[in-house]
Amino acid sequence: MKSKSYLVLVLVLVIATFIGCNAVGSNTVEDPDSGTQTVNEIAPVSKDNTYKINVELDVEAKTLTSNQSIQYVNAEVVDLKELYFNVYSNAFSSKETAPFLFDDFDRAYSRGFEPGYTEISSIKTKAGESLKYSFQGEGNTILKVELTEPLKPGTAIELIMDYKVLVPPANERFGYGENHFNLGNWYPVAAVYDKSGWNLDKYYPIGDPFYSDTANYEVTIKAPKEYVIAASGNYISDIEEGSSRIWEFQSSRMRDFAFVANKDFDVAEQIVDGTVVKSYYYKDDAKGGKEALEVGVNSIKIFNEKFGKYPYPNYSVVETVFPSGMEFPGLVYISDNYYKDFSNRDIQTIVIVHETAHQWFYGLIGNDQIDEAWLDEGFATYAESIYFENALSTARGKNYFNNSVEERHNEVIAEKVIDGVVVKGLDDFKNWEDYGPTVYTRGAVVLNELRNKLGDEKFFQVMKEYFKEYESKIATTEDFIRVSEKVSGQELDEFFNTWLYAK
Numbered sequence: 001m002k003s004k005s006y007l008v009l010v011l012v013l014v015i016a017t018f019i020g021c022n023a024v025g026s027n028t029v030e031d032p033d034s035g036t037q038t039v040n041e042i043a044p045v046s047k048d049n050t051y052k053i054n055v056e057l058d059v060e061a062k063t064l065t066s067n068q069s070i071q072y073v074n075a076e077v078v079d080l081k082e083l084y085f086n087v088y089s090n091a092f093s094s095k096e097t098a099p100f101l102f103d104d105f106d107r108a109y110s111r112g113f114e115p116g117y118t119e120i121s122s123i124k125t126k127a128g129e130s131l132k133y134s135f136q137g138e139g140n141t142i143l144k145v146e147l148t149e150p151l152k153p154g155t156a157i158e159l160i161m162d163y164k165v166l167v168p169p170a171n172e173r174f175g176y177g178e179n180h181f182n183l184g185n186w187y188p189v190a191a192v193y194d195k196s197g198w199n200l201d202k203y204y205p206i207g208d209p210f211y212s213d214t215a216n217y218e219v220t221i222k223a224p225k226e227y228v229i230a231a232s233g234n235y236i237s238d239i240e241e242g243s244s245r246i247w248e249f250q251s252s253r254m255r256d257f258a259f260v261a262n263k264d265f266d267v268a269e270q271i272v273d274g275t276v277v278k279s280y281y282y283k284d285d286a287k288g289g290k291e292a293l294e295v296g297v298n299s300i301k302i303f304n305e306k307f308g309k310y311p312y313p314n315y316s317v318v319e320t321v322f323p324s325g326m327e328f329p330g331l332v333y334i335s336d337n338y339y340k341d342f343s344n345r346d347i348q349t350i351v352i353v354h355e356t357a358h359q360w361f362y363g364l365i366g367n368d369q370i371d372e373a374w375l376d377e378g379f380a381t382y383a384e385s386i387y388f389e390n391a392l393s394t395a396r397g398k399n400y401f402n403n404s405v406e407e408r409h410n411e412v413i414a415e416k417v418i419d420g421v422v423v424k425g426l427d428d429f430k431n432w433e434d435y436g437p438t439v440y441t442r443g444a445v446v447l448n449e450l451r452n453k454l455g456d457e458k459f460f461q462v463m464k465e466y467f468k469e470y471e472s473k474i475a476t477t478e479d480f481i482r483v484s485e486k487v488s489g490q491e492l493d494e495f496f497n498t499w500l501y502a503k
């Protein structure tokens with residue numbers, strides 16, 4: 001996400017204290033046929049999980065009714081007795097746990113608070129066997145599904161979930177407004193099992209507290225026919241059926257699936273390097289929508305050259321109600337305010353460039369955004385200057401960096417950052433005022449310093465090698481340091497200790 005506004009919003013910052021909500025009753029369901037044991041293991045079709053989701057959007061009731069199949073692959077070296085999923089929508093069920101950006105509740109809930117959450121009616125194996133499940137964690141955002149027998153490494157199980165999602169009236173990643181539905185983080189998505197075991201983090205109110213593996217998606221979305229759907233993944237078809245329209249999207253090896261429904265969208269598109277870039281904009285905002293397309297196209301082109309090729313056939317830049325920008329794989333939200341304000345075009349450009357850069361840093365090269373947010377935010381922020389250097393001029397790029405980032409750099413050094421440690425978890429940041437300058441600004445400065453140290457040629461070789469090694473995988477700070485040392489032939493411990501760990 002781009003939090004340009006954190007600098008402004010700190011003025012009205014209130015330190016939100018998120019007190020753990022009272023756990024609501026466990027939704028554990030007893031399996032009526034628990035006497036029988038079925039072997040549910042299947043040979044995985046892919047190393048990645050595969051989601052097949054049929055979802056219907058009811059715009060009057062503000063609900064999503066979904067049937068979701070997940071082929072979950074045990075890619076670990078241990079047996080798994082249970083599986084965990086993040087059900088982020090449940091964080092919106094109470095004021096105490098509802099996440100809202102930049103600590104601004106009145107902006108997020110301008111029409112008053114109403115809850116959002118997910119109600120699961122069943123979780124079964126493909127053979128029809130009901131599985132026990134329960135919710136846990138702050139806001140009940142963690143879904144635990146108990147398997148009847150351990151899932152062995154290298155094997156897969158297919159689960160079928162039926163559930164209904166109530167969408168809240170929130171001007172957020174997940175929420176609805178007068179004409180639109182922002183549907184990010186709306187479905188149960190598998191938690192990541194990594195070297196630390198299951199990652200069962202809460203929905204933190206700062207940062208983008210998401211962490212997921214790449215997966216394959218086949219999604220059909222049924223919505224009233226006057227709504228246009230912009231989605232992650234590749235558009236396959238849309239077919240009118242009575243008063244509805246059924247949209248089909250598909251993607252391979254994407255890290256998440258989000259969509260936006262709006263009854264007032266126009267679309268402009270352009271092909272760049274084999275990718276169809278689409279700009280979705282409100283009918284009254286054609287000028288901003290065309291400019292958004294141009295920036296999206298230029299960003300893809302520049303980052304393809306500088307980092308590595310964006311592999312998907314579609315990329316969508318979507319105007320919507322949101323305080324800044326938000327990245328999802330293959331789709332980014334861009335604030336509708338930027339499409340209307342022609343006094344300062346830079347902000348729309350910067351935010352689109354930033355969110356597009358996240359397609360590489362977070363989308364393609366995954367990272368744990370709870371523990372090491374600088375790996376996506378610092379990189380996406382630094383990519384802004386790379387865009388300006390290449391789209392406009394070297395001078396503009398350098399000025400962009402010197403005038404803005406160097407100022408920010410000084411600001412970072414001067415007290416904004418509490419301890420200068422860039423690599424730390426969301427728990428260790430006090431608020432947006434601490435988080436923003438540390439991971440975005442100081443994170444970008446680290447890369448600028450690395451570029452100054454290695455020179456342009458080696459620096460971009462590092463970026464390309466990092467992409468090559470970690471595309472569709474998850475990288476850590478240690479991985480980036482290792483690639484930097486390997487490519488440059490230099491020992492960089494001291495450099496990174498200083499810049500990342502303030503040692």
Ligand SMILES: [Zn+2]
Nearest residue numbers: 001002377380
């Ligand atoms: Zn960002």
